Structure formats: structure tokens, C-alpha cells
Amino acid sequence: MVTGNLTWLPNLINSVERKSQREAYGNALEKLGVDRNVVVLDADLSTSTHTTIFQKKYPDRFFNMGISENNMMAVASGLANSGKNVFASSFAVFATGRSYDFVRQSVCYADSNVKIVATHAGLTVGEDGATHQIIEDMGLMTGLPNMKVLCPADAMETEEIIGYIYENRGPFYVRLSREKIPVVHKEKSFTFGKSELLRDGSDVTVIATGILVSAALIASDYLKSKGISVKVLNMATIKPIDREGILKAARETGRIVTAEEHSIYNGLGSRVSEVVAEGYPVTVYRLGVNDVFGESGKAWELMDAYGLNPLGIVKKVEEIMVARS
Amino acid sequence: MKQYIGTVQEALDIVHIKEKAKEVRKLIIRMTYEAKSGHPGGSLSAADILTYLYFREMNVDPRNPDWADRDRFVLSKGHASPGLYAVLALKGFFPIDHLMTFRKLGSDLQGHVTRHVPGVDMTAGSLGQGLGNAIGMALAARLDGKSYRVFAMIGDGESNEGSIWEAALSANHWKLSNLIVFLDRNMIQLDGFTESILALGDLEEKFRYFGWATRTIDGHSMEEIAEVLDWAKYQNGPKMIIAKTVKGKGVSFMENNPDYHGKPPPDEKKFEQALKEIEEGF
Known part of the structure; x- marks a missing residue:
């Protein structure tokens, strides 16, 4: 690759x-x-x-x-x-x-x-x-x-x-x-409590927040060239979470990957998992910090070292495609 | 020191206010006995100051509890809720009967004060927050060019909290002359006597070094409370009044007894005894 x-x-x-x-x-x-x-x-x-x-x-x-x-x-x-x-x-x-x-x-x-x-x-x-x-x-x-x-x-x-x-x-x-x-947005698009559809796709949905929204877009474009169709949602509102938007994505793509510069516990990944577990159970893979403290380093060095980059998202998508195929 | 000499009318008012404080104390006992829980000790030590403030000092309107120009009061030692609720009910903010719902499911009279109760200006319970809350209110008055004053009461045990001293620095830094704080120096906290648990020493001296105008009074003397509030009018910057009090004041078996920090009279006999002693001015 x-x-x-x-x-x-x-x-x-x-x-x-x-x-x-x-x-x-x-x-x-x-x-x-x-x-x-x-x-x-x-x-x-x-x-x-x-x-x-x-x-x-x-x-x-x-x-x-x-x-x-x-x-x-x-x-x-x-x-x-x-x-x-x-x-x-x-x-x-x-x-x-x-x-x-x-x-x-x-x-x-x-x-x-x-x-x-x-x-x-x-x-x-x-x-x-x-x-x-x-x-x-x-x-x-x-x-x-x-x-x-x-x-x-x-x-x-x-x-x-x-x-x-x-x-x-x-x-x-x-x-x-x-x-x-x-920069992700060229024009104003924020709606409180609603996710924003940035790319439509049918194989898997990547729901991202903060910095990792841009990574999700890059990952989505790469995966498209590999024949995987990725829907990308920007989830700027973590609470109240967009239940409807998450369940729609679960129904349409059957697989969800979340991505956040936060612990995999109690952040976006947890919230999305709660919603699908209650409303439309599908497999959710979470990209985030794996229950460890960070360390000194340059910002983007750290993001690469902890896998919080487009490659990290691509890997999670490839894993979830295998797991569910 | 110049002695404050009140008028005849004020002397009559003081007699009246002492009777009110008795009513407040009896309600504290009734509420906590009815709830089978609550904090009588620190409510009884605070009762005279709370009564004086609401019946003689503060500019408040029970028919309009959210009146924008009212004087504010923050009970930072929020566990003394029976004391504040009793005073507010007697003042007319809500019916006296309502006090018997204290600590019961569905009542707004939570174990610790919340600002959703008519007349309560701030939520408190986790200690060390109310002094900062009061500072915010005092800053708002200044920004709006309003003349209302902000009163607060903190506990001595509460002064173990570092945030009290953050707030102490802050009030002096902003020279908040509209902030008047009573420290209920009853010498007891949950586990025992303050000086044996985490020695506080001379709190008047400490706050004076933090830049506050300070005085120490007998917190059960209406005359001294009246006098110190008059003194407060002529001091620049925030005022800290160390009120020497007796925890459980007015009930013999509760006085100076750490067991009654958070425990009501245990049985009917003790309950009746407490009411009788308050009435007779033990």
C-alpha cells in the first residue's frame, strides 16, 4: 500500500x-x-x-x-x-x-x-x-x-x-x-445537534470529529481509488448526539468507523456505539487514543505515532471490511 | 474603638429579631427531625446571622424573588440549608408548611441549597465554591453600575478548601467593596474540632493579610451583628466578618458536639427537649 x-x-x-x-x-x-x-x-x-x-x-x-x-x-x-x-x-x-x-x-x-x-x-x-x-x-x-x-x-x-x-x-x-x-469548510454549514454529510458512500461510514474530519476526507478519497465507497460524517455536536444521522448511516452502510483525537472511551466512539447498540446494531470500530497517556513530541509527529491520521482511518476501514465481509 | 449606639427603634427591632431567630431555630429542628436527616449543628450556628440579614439588612422582595436590583446572599456552606430555608419561609418566599418536604422525594428543598428555590440566589453543597460565586455577582453589579450588595456565608471547616483562598485573593484583587462575607467560626467540622483536623488558626489575621477589611464578632449577638454591618458600610474592599459561634447553638445536647453536624434529634424525647430549650432560651 x-x-x-x-x-x-x-x-x-x-x-x-x-x-x-x-x-x-x-x-x-x-x-x-x-x-x-x-x-x-x-x-x-x-x-x-x-x-x-x-x-x-x-x-x-x-x-x-x-x-x-x-x-x-x-x-x-x-x-x-x-x-x-x-x-x-x-x-x-x-x-x-x-x-x-x-x-x-x-x-x-x-x-x-x-x-x-x-x-x-x-x-x-x-x-x-x-x-x-x-x-x-x-x-x-x-x-x-x-x-x-x-x-x-x-x-x-x-x-x-x-x-x-x-x-x-x-x-x-x-x-x-x-x-x-x-480547513474542511469553504462555506458555513453548522447545524447544532446534526451531523454533516461530507462524502456519500455505501460500504462504510466514517464518523469523525475535530481534527480527524480532514483525515477522514483524505482517507475516503484514497479508499475510493481502491474501490471502497466511504460515507463521511462530520460530528461537531457530541452532545446531544445526532441519533437519527447515526442510525441512517448504520442502515445505509452497515459498518461504522469513528475517528477522534480523544480516548476511545467516553468520546465520539462510545456515543456512536451506544446509539447503534440501542437502535440498529452494526459493527463499530473506534479510532482514538487507546487508553494510554500521551507524551512529548511535535504535534503531527504524535498524531502519526498514535495512528490518528488518514492511514489510521484507512486501516480501520480495511479491518472492518474484512470483519464484515 | 468607636461604639455604635443604635436608636430606640433599632433596640425594639433587635428584640423582634431575636424572637424571629428562635422561630428559625425551632423550624431547623422540626425540618431535620421530620426528614430524619440534615445538618442542624451548622444551621443553628448560622441562624442569628441568617435571620438578621433577611429581616433587617438585605433589600429583598419575597413577592419578586428574581428582582434584578435585590441584594444577593450566597450560602456557600450549603449544608446549612435548613437555616436558610427556614428564614426564607418566615420571610414569605414560600409557605412555612412547605419546609416539611425538606429532603423528601419530589421537593425542591434539596438537602443542599439550590437556586431553583424561590429566594435562594445560588446552588451550593460541594464546599469552597460559594465565595467565588459571590465574587461573580459582585463583579456583575459593578459592570452594570448597580448598587446592590452581595452577602455570603462560608464555614470554617469549608476554609480547608484551597478554592476559598483562590477566591480570597480574587476579591481583594478586584477590590470588591460590595462584597460582605460572614465566616461561621463554630470550630467544628464533620470529623471533629477544626483545630485538631486541619488547624485554621487566626482566620481574621489570615484574611487581613489577604487584603480584606476584617472584624471578629459574637455571631449570636444581634447587637454585634448590627454594629458590624454598620462598620462594613465604611470600609473599602471586601469585608470578612469572623463570627464566633457555637455549633448547635440553643440546644444543650447539640452545642459544641460534632455528632450533631449532620444528625437530627434521634427520638421524640430529644426532639421535644430541643424545641423546649430553644423556646426557653437555653
Whole structure:
């Protein structure tokens, strides 16, 4: 098998157009800032999360809480319950793991209008290593009643999602990457709670989220040349999950491969498996991080090392085709 | 120190407020006895402050609990829910009879306070969150140019939590003059006496070093509560009032007894004794 163009390195990642989700977030916030109810909190990472873009324009409505994520979530809740539309940002590992109990009680149980937008999720944090590479965050947030969970595929979808959560009351979690990631969308296409059909196909469905949506498209094009017809769904809304879309894919292709830069536990793969197990049982193979911590390395080196690339998806598709043929 | 001298009307009010606090204490005993669970100890230690705040200090309207300009109160030690629920019912936020549904299936009166109850401004239970919640409310008042004040009560045991000290830094950093906090210094937490479990030492001194305006009072003296709230009006920055209290205050077998942190009167005899002692002002 020719695999040179199915791994991110040495060439693929530099041959595609890439944009930063966190810059898209900062720019979106700056636009939303015309609404005087929008308040932004950060925990000493504002230059990394790009909430500084908002801070520069609206310094009176930006609060740097220092390195105290727990207090940030508590304060966010207090502001929200006094009428503010609050965005709270940090790295995903701190925004979800460190402050879990505060998100649980002050944000979710209190049903507070707090939008947690976290950057630096997953392995693509890179050189900082496992301490900073959270691969459990979607599971943590999905388990919380009232919480909605989103993982955009690229910068444009990030901008659309920030607009959506601004318009809608209640707790949201949005998972963004540190890296500039491949562009998937040429035009706006986000619908909350619905998967997006990017390629139609009949042999197998690849359901991907975040960075791996672009990998799924590359894998699909490669597999087409090998005579395998792959449907590709972008699942930007992890909770509430698009039950209807998943079951339709299960019925139409009979096989599903999921792909995410997250643990194979409690993320997209788990959610899709739950839906098909209850509604239309078909074989589901999950591509993700296999219950291990990450490590230091360059972002795209790590993604290749852990098989989170087009080749990883191709392999899962080939395995599932054999298993079910 | 300048002594605050109240008016005759205020002296009459104080007599009235002491009677209200008795009613609150009796309701705390009734609710927890009826529920066969709950936290009487820390509710009884907080009862005088809670009563004073709602009946004499805070600008709230029981007919309009979500009124945007109201003063806020965050009970960070959310297990003292019987105390707050009793005060809110007596104030008219909901019927007194409703208190007997406390901790029962289907009731909004959860074991720990939730903001879905009329008059409750914030959900609390897992400790160490309410001070930060109150800071958020105080910041919102500032952003909106509103003059409402934010009151909060934290526990001494609760001050084991690191997040209390994150919040302590934060309130001083933002110079929140509209934030007034009582620390219910009853010296007891679930497992025993605070100083033997994780010594807190001089909390007034600690908060003073964190930049707060601080005072220590007798948390069962309505006169001292009145005086300190007057003092608070003239201080810049956040205010921390260390209220020396007695856990289980008003019931002889509960006073200073860690066993009654989270346990109601065990039988009818003890229940009647508790009510009698409160009535007679033990």
C-alpha cells in the first residue's frame, strides 16, 4: 500500500490549507463584544487561548482570574446568574479536569449561562507532554446533565459554533486545538445537534470529529481509488448526539468507523456505539487514543505515532471490511 | 474603638429579631427531625446571622424573588440549608408548611441549597465554591453600575478548601467593596474540632493579610451583628466578618458536639427537649 500521502508527515500536513481555531475563537469573541452582556474570563492563558483579542477591545469586561481555574468557574457562574453571558477559557485539561467539580455544581447543576471554550485539547498540544494533553475531556463534559458538548472540525466551524452558543442560554463546552488544523469548510454549514454529510458512500461510514474530519476526507478519497465507497460524517455536536444521522448511516452502510483525537472511551466512539447498540446494531470500530497517556513530541509527529491520521482511518476501514465481509 | 449606639427603634427591632431567630431555630429542628436527616449543628450556628440579614439588612422582595436590583446572599456552606430555608419561609418566599418536604422525594428543598428555590440566589453543597460565586455577582453589579450588595456565608471547616483562598485573593484583587462575607467560626467540622483536623488558626489575621477589611464578632449577638454591618458600610474592599459561634447553638445536647453536624434529634424525647430549650432560651 502506498502510504506516503496518508500520514501527516513528512509532507501531507504542509500541503493542505490550515487555520487556527483559537484565533477564530478570539476574533468571534471580539465581534460578540458589542453586546455589553458578554463577559470573558481566562486563567492566565489568554495569550494562548486568544481571549486577548477580546481583552484589547473590551478591557472592562475581561477578567484574568490568574492560575485559579476552580475560582474562574465559580466566578463565571456568579456573573452568569446575575445576567451575564459568560465565556470562560483555559486549556482543556484545566477547564474540564482541574475544575470538574466546579463545572459540575456551579455551572451545570446551577444551570448557569456559562460557555466553556477550551483550547489545547488532545495530543496536538505537542511538546508539553501528557500532563497537558487531555484525552478524557469530552467524556467528562458529556456526563454532566445540562451540558452540551461541541468539537468543531476547523476554524470556520469554530466561528459558527461560537456564534451559536452566544445565542443560546445554558452550559456549553467547546473543544479546540492548539494547532493550525486543515480547513474542511469553504462555506458555513453548522447545524447544532446534526451531523454533516461530507462524502456519500455505501460500504462504510466514517464518523469523525475535530481534527480527524480532514483525515477522514483524505482517507475516503484514497479508499475510493481502491474501490471502497466511504460515507463521511462530520460530528461537531457530541452532545446531544445526532441519533437519527447515526442510525441512517448504520442502515445505509452497515459498518461504522469513528475517528477522534480523544480516548476511545467516553468520546465520539462510545456515543456512536451506544446509539447503534440501542437502535440498529452494526459493527463499530473506534479510532482514538487507546487508553494510554500521551507524551512529548511535535504535534503531527504524535498524531502519526498514535495512528490518528488518514492511514489510521484507512486501516480501520480495511479491518472492518474484512470483519464484515 | 468607636461604639455604635443604635436608636430606640433599632433596640425594639433587635428584640423582634431575636424572637424571629428562635422561630428559625425551632423550624431547623422540626425540618431535620421530620426528614430524619440534615445538618442542624451548622444551621443553628448560622441562624442569628441568617435571620438578621433577611429581616433587617438585605433589600429583598419575597413577592419578586428574581428582582434584578435585590441584594444577593450566597450560602456557600450549603449544608446549612435548613437555616436558610427556614428564614426564607418566615420571610414569605414560600409557605412555612412547605419546609416539611425538606429532603423528601419530589421537593425542591434539596438537602443542599439550590437556586431553583424561590429566594435562594445560588446552588451550593460541594464546599469552597460559594465565595467565588459571590465574587461573580459582585463583579456583575459593578459592570452594570448597580448598587446592590452581595452577602455570603462560608464555614470554617469549608476554609480547608484551597478554592476559598483562590477566591480570597480574587476579591481583594478586584477590590470588591460590595462584597460582605460572614465566616461561621463554630470550630467544628464533620470529623471533629477544626483545630485538631486541619488547624485554621487566626482566620481574621489570615484574611487581613489577604487584603480584606476584617472584624471578629459574637455571631449570636444581634447587637454585634448590627454594629458590624454598620462598620462594613465604611470600609473599602471586601469585608470578612469572623463570627464566633457555637455549633448547635440553643440546644444543650447539640452545642459544641460534632455528632450533631449532620444528625437530627434521634427520638421524640430529644426532639421535644430541643424545641423546649430553644423556646426557653437555653
